[in-house]
Amino acid sequence: MATLDRRAFLRTSGLAGLALGLAACGSDGAPTSASGGGGGGGGFGSVKLQLSWKKNVEFAGEYFADTNGYFKAAGFTQVELLSGGGSGTSVESGLATGRCWAGLSAPTITAPAVLQGAPLKIVGATFQKNPFAVISLSKNPIEKAADLVGKKIGVQDSNELVWNALLKANGIDAADVTRVPFQSDPSMLTSGQLDGYVGFVTSGPVNLRMKGHDPAYLLLADAGLPLVAETFTVTQQTIDNERDKLKAFLTAEIKGWRDAVADPAKAAELAATVYGKDQNLDVKEQTEEAKMQNELVVTDDAKANGLFTMTPELIEQNISSLAKAGLDIKAEQLFDLSILTEIYQADPSLKLS
Numbered sequence: 001m002a003t004l005d006r007r008a009f010l011r012t013s014g015l016a017g018l019a020l021g022l023a024a025c026g027s028d029g030a031p032t033s034a035s036g037g038g039g040g041g042g043g044f045g046s047v048k049l050q051l052s053w054k055k056n057v058e059f060a061g062e063y064f065a066d067t068n069g070y071f072k073a074a075g076f077t078q079v080e081l082l083s084g085g086g087s088g089t090s091v092e093s094g095l096a097t098g099r100c101w102a103g104l105s106a107p108t109i110t111a112p113a114v115l116q117g118a119p120l121k122i123v124g125a126t127f128q129k130n131p132f133a134v135i136s137l138s139k140n141p142i143e144k145a146a147d148l149v150g151k152k153i154g155v156q157d158s159n160e161l162v163w164n165a166l167l168k169a170n171g172i173d174a175a176d177v178t179r180v181p182f183q184s185d186p187s188m189l190t191s192g193q194l195d196g197y198v199g200f201v202t203s204g205p206v207n208l209r210m211k212g213h214d215p216a217y218l219l220l221a222d223a224g225l226p227l228v229a230e231t232f233t234v235t236q237q238t239i240d241n242e243r244d245k246l247k248a249f250l251t252a253e254i255k256g257w258r259d260a261v262a263d264p265a266k267a268a269e270l271a272a273t274v275y276g277k278d279q280n281l282d283v284k285e286q287t288e289e290a291k292m293q294n295e296l297v298v299t300d301d302a303k304a305n306g307l308f309t310m311t312p313e314l315i316e317q318n319i320s321s322l323a324k325a326g327l328d329i330k331a332e333q334l335f336d337l338s339i340l341t342e343i344y345q346a347d348p349s350l351k352l353s
Contacts, residue, residue: 002168003004021283044245046078050100051087052230055276058202058293060267061126063275065256073271074248081275091233092118102249105233106130107318108161111327111334119236123227124250124308126257127296129221132162136196137189141216145170145223154182154189154197163198163326169224186211202296206288212227225324226317228310229296239336247343250308254343254350257307261298261352264290298352306351308342310337 017093026096051059062081065071071079082100084091091103092113107122134153134197136142142151149172155163167174180194187205190195190213196203205215232253238246260267268286272279301311310318322329344350 003314014061030144041140044075044248046080047076047101048080048082048099050082050089050091050094050103051084052091052104052106054083054279055081055271056279056281057268057276057290058230059275060260060264060271060290060293061253061257063248063256063267063270064259067270067274068256068259070252070255071249072250075245076249076252077271079249079252092120095120095233095235101238102232102234102246104230106229106231107227107322107334108325108327110231110233111322114333115327115329120233121236121237121239122231122334123243123246123336124232124253124337125310126230126232126308127228127293128299128302128310129219129296130225130229131200131202131293131296132159132198132220132227133201133204133217134196134220134223135186135189135199135201135208136216136218137208138214138216140195142196142218143216144218145172147218148172148196151174151195152178152180152193154180154194156184156198157184159198159326160183162225165321166220166223166225168324170322202289202292206285206292210285210288223323226314228314228318231307239339243339246339250339251343251347251350254307257297258352259351260290261294261307264294303352305341309340309344310335317330 002132049062050060062079064082066079082094084104089099090109091100091105092110094100094103096118103125105122110120110122134142134148142148145166148167163179164174164224166172167177180188182188182194182197184199186208188196190208190211201217201219205217208215232250234246265287267282267290268283271286272281272283291305297307301314302309305311315335315337319329319331319334322334
């Protein structure tokens with residue numbers, strides 16, 4: 001998963017240069033026909049979508065859209081899925097250099113780029129709730145933010161931004177919680193060195209259960225810090241000049257994610273045996289992760305309004321959460337959900353039944 005580490009992003013991307021690069025090239029620098037010419041009904045050629053992390057079940061919707069031919073039916077000869085996760089490979093820098101045409105990111109990563117002048121917009125959110133959670137054990141559960149006081153919590157340096165925002169959102173003094181340096185080793189929790197750690201609800205509890213433990217978790221989205229994740233990010237120039245192409249792409253994505261939500265086992269199979277086959281993924285574990293992430297993708301609002309949509313209330317909640325993280329930005333600077341609105345108005349049958 002992409003981390004919420006603003007300082008690391010600033011180091012690896014160089015936001016001033018990023019903004020200048022985007023202003024100079026816009027979407028013109030993005031490859032739109034890398035596989036040669038148009039294809040399908042729209043003739044949109046080939047584009048590159050940069051993922052926020054390495055290829056696992058987190059991107060099941062993209063795998064289904066590719067495997068089931070939704071991208072090609074929408075008019076693309078190919079939508080190449082680029083792995084993320086390495087240094088210097090943020091979606092935001094990829095858009096600046098033309099490495100990708102669109103990408104999956106997070107508001108806490110895109111907002112700093114926008115504030116530095118990069119003409120980027122979030123046009124949809126796969127995860128209506130961010131997967132970040134405080135993971136604990138049921139024998140000593142952390143069930144609400146107030147339970148953090150007096151506890152030893154493992155926090156990676158890369159998650160410092162979101163950790164500090166969580167404390168601020170709940171009026172907790174950092175001195176009242178013992179923050180312990182943490183990489184990703186859950187044995188620190190099971191051995192009693194930690195009372196909890198900041199991790200992803202899609203993987204942490206699943207791994208603990210598979211090792212015979214009984215986990216508990218507190219979603220940060222339910223603890224005063226609502227944020228979306230796996231957000232579709234593009235340049236403003238793409239919105240302005242390639243709107244039909246963007247609509248076609250997002251329509252194919254909606255269809256892919258409808259399939260992914262309906263079949264977690266197939267999602268896991270595609271992740272482990274096809275798209276992420278070099279990642280040594282466990283199908284059983286990936287299936288359980290797919291089930292967990294469905295709870296973040298499918299909310300009551302997503303059922304009512306369509307996958308990837310964001311209500312005005314959810315947008316404002318995200319803006320408020322960003323402010324707690326020290327990122328003061330206006331909704332209209334960061335979000336443009338009008339493309340999805342047009343898609344669902346044109347074809348309401350795309351909504352989850």
